[in-house]
Amino acid sequence: MDCIFCKIINGDIPSYTIYENEYVKCFLDINPLSNGHTLIIPKKHFKDAFDIDEKYLFEIHKASKIILNMLNEKLKPNGFQLVQNNGIVQEVKHYHLHIIPKYNKSSKKDVKKIFEELQKNC
Ligand code: AMP
Numbered sequence: 001m002d003c004i005f006c007k008i009i010n011g012d013i014p015s016y017t018i019y020e021n022e023y024v025k026c027f028l029d030i031n032p033l034s035n036g037h038t039l040i041i042p043k044k045h046f047k048d049a050f051d052i053d054e055k056y057l058f059e060i061h062k063a064s065k066i067i068l069n070m071l072n073e074k075l076k077p078n079g080f081q082l083v084q085n086n087g088i089v090q091e092v093k094h095y096h097l098h099i100i101p102k103y104n105k106s107s108k109k110d111v112k113k114i115f116e117e118l119q120k121n122c
Contacts, residue, residue: 005041005094016115019066023059026067028111029098035106035114036071038099040064046095048086060097067099074118077101 007013008027015027018038029037040060046052068080079102085091 001045003045003092003094005092005096006045009041009043016111018070018115018118019063021059021063023056024063026063028115030111032108032111032114033098034077034101034103035109036075036077036099036101036118038067038071040067040097040099042095047093048090048095049084050086052095056095060095064097064099070118071099071101074120075101075114077106078104 004013008015009025015025017025017027019026020043023043024040025043026038026040029039040063042052042056042060044056046056064082071077071080081098081100081102083098083100084096085098
């Protein structure tokens with residue numbers, strides 16, 4: 001299947017992966033809206049919120065707590081948005097949950113630099 005996120009799961013395309021387990025992969029968005037913008041995807045292909053099964057939905061939201069805690073501790077944002085797009089607003093047709101840190105004030109850093117900051121002392 002010609003799905004960019006399936007290619008990331010298979011390792012055919014590199015990603016800045018910050019957490020993964022049997023069900024999910026969590027990696028930094030390549031075109032982030034803020035420092036630490038993360039995508040959580042199921043390791044099985046589901047198109048969208050209509051398609052995904054409940055077990056994977058549960059595992060994605062379980063992983064979101066791990067990611068929220070990690071980003072909160074390391075990057076110290078002032079809030080978070082969780083966004084999940086479907087239909088005409090969904091660019092990549094493999095279910096994904098965006099975790100978007102929000103800051104009172106911050107300068108946008110390179111994704112690689114943020115990845116390195118998240119790798120420190122873990
Ligand atoms: P959406 O509009 O919800 O489908 O968002 C898709 C997101 O995937 C966008 O924020 C893109 O920047 C992100 N994205 C696309 N390709 C990659 C990639 N290879 N690695 C990381 N993020 C990606």
